[in-house]
Amino acid sequence: MRPDAPGRREVGAGITEECIRERNLSGTRALRKAWSSAVVDADVVITMTPQSVFGFRGTALTASTRHVAWIRGLPWPGPEEQPWPRRVLLWGAARHALRGADGAWATTPLLQREVRSAVRADVVPAGIPLQPRRHDGSSTGPLVFAGRLSPEKNPGLVVEMAQRTGRRAVIHGDGPLGRPLRAAAPGLLGWAGWSTPEDMWSTPGIFVCPSFREAFGRSAVEAASSGMPVILSDRTGVAPMLIRDRDLASRFIVPAHDIDAWLAAVDELDSDPDLRRRLSDHVSDNARRLGTEASLDGALAALDQLFRRTP
The missing domain is CATH 3.40.50.2000 (Glycogen Phosphorylase B;)
Structure with a gap:
């Protein structure tokens, strides 16, 4: 987690949070160091950010451990965000890292299409805490x-x-x-x-x-x-x-x-x-x-398919 990440720190059995202050390449190395001992015997590791995908490359794992890259945003900058040489460089790095994963998920069909040049991904929606229904459309407003x-x-x-x-x-x-x-x-x-x-x-x-x-x-x-x-x-x-x-x-x-x-x-x-x-x-x-329970069901179904494909 970043020091300025929103929300409260999770505390409980089986939950470990690490605060990463470094950025860029130093941040990637810090991520790898932080989780190297935690994931070595894992059945499956799910990464959710470009930094964690990059950092995961080179981590020592058992032969049975599976790595899934759950892509929740475009893992390289858009045209308006960086000059094209840097975009191409970061696209190549992301493509190399993503293709090293055993599976890839994208949260929407649009994102699935956008990352197709780098990796073939299945659609598994992000889980959003839903709101109680308060409105029925009878009133308008701003x-x-x-x-x-x-x-x-x-x-x-x-x-x-x-x-x-x-x-x-x-x-x-x-x-x-x-x-x-x-x-x-x-x-x-x-x-x-x-x-x-x-x-x-x-x-x-x-x-x-x-x-x-x-x-x-x-x-x-x-x-x-x-x-x-x-x-x-x-x-x-x-x-x-x-x-x-x-x-x-x-x-x-x-x-x-x-x-x-x-x-x-x-x-x-x-x-x-x-x-x-x-x-x-x-x-x-x-x-x-699209709530958290539906997302969990989708993730478990996708994991079942992954383990069937890669026993």
């Missing part, structure tokens, strides 16, 4: 955004929607774009900072996830499980898992760049209570397939 205020999350689209319609929006989160966005529409946006799930989903609204790059979409699953209607970009990994109905998908899975399509989707939900209820029921039901 636009709700939850996430890091950074370019790939596209929060500027929410600000533009508020500016063009005069509609109120509530922004949960913070990041490098926070200050300029606050200056752009000071009277229309509510700035809640980092909030608990209970605070984010307690009142009616329409959740929007306009991300250009969203490997999964934790906030989308939380919002949907609470019964809040959602509008998701076509680059949100969980979008086709939450909105499975073809008609609803054509209306509420929206191109990330198309502001007019976003405004039209919001207008549809505002003007049609029956449609809001239909979308609320649909996404709330589908979110139940």
Whole structure:
């Protein structure tokens, strides 16, 4: 764990947490040193971050130990994040590390396609603690955004929607774009900072996830499980898992760049209570397939298949 990782430290039988302060190559070496004795006799080791996948290479194991790389985000930088020589270098390193694993899982079909150039992965969704259902779509409310205020999350689209319609929006989160966005529409946006799930989903609204790059979409699953209607970009990994109905998908899975399509989707939900209820029921039901218990079932089934393939 990083020293600044959120949440509380887990304490209990069979649980060991190590704090890793080093970064980059030094962090990879520190990871390898921290777990070398803990995993040597393990039946299966599941790594969940690029650093842990890299660090796992070269770790001494018994012949029967299996290594699964559970890919929960693109393990190399996107075009907007690093110059192309560094992206190619990191892609090659990730490809080498991932292909050394006995199996690979991706949390969504979108992420599965994105890592296909490096590794063949099965889809095993991430487990999200679900919210109790609080909404049925009968009431509308502000636009709700939850996430890091950074370019790939596209929060500027929410600000533009508020500016063009005069509609109120509530922004949960913070990041490098926070200050300029606050200056752009000071009277229309509510700035809640980092909030608990209970605070984010307690009142009616329409959740929007306009991300250009969203490997999964934790906030989308939380919002949907609470019964809040959602509008998701076509680059949100969980979008086709939450909105499975073809008609609803054509209306509420929206191109990330198309502001007019976003405004039209919001207008549809505002003007049609029956449609809001239909979308609320649909996404709330589908979110139940993405909770922690469902994820555990999927992981155990995938492990069973792995051990059948590699006895």
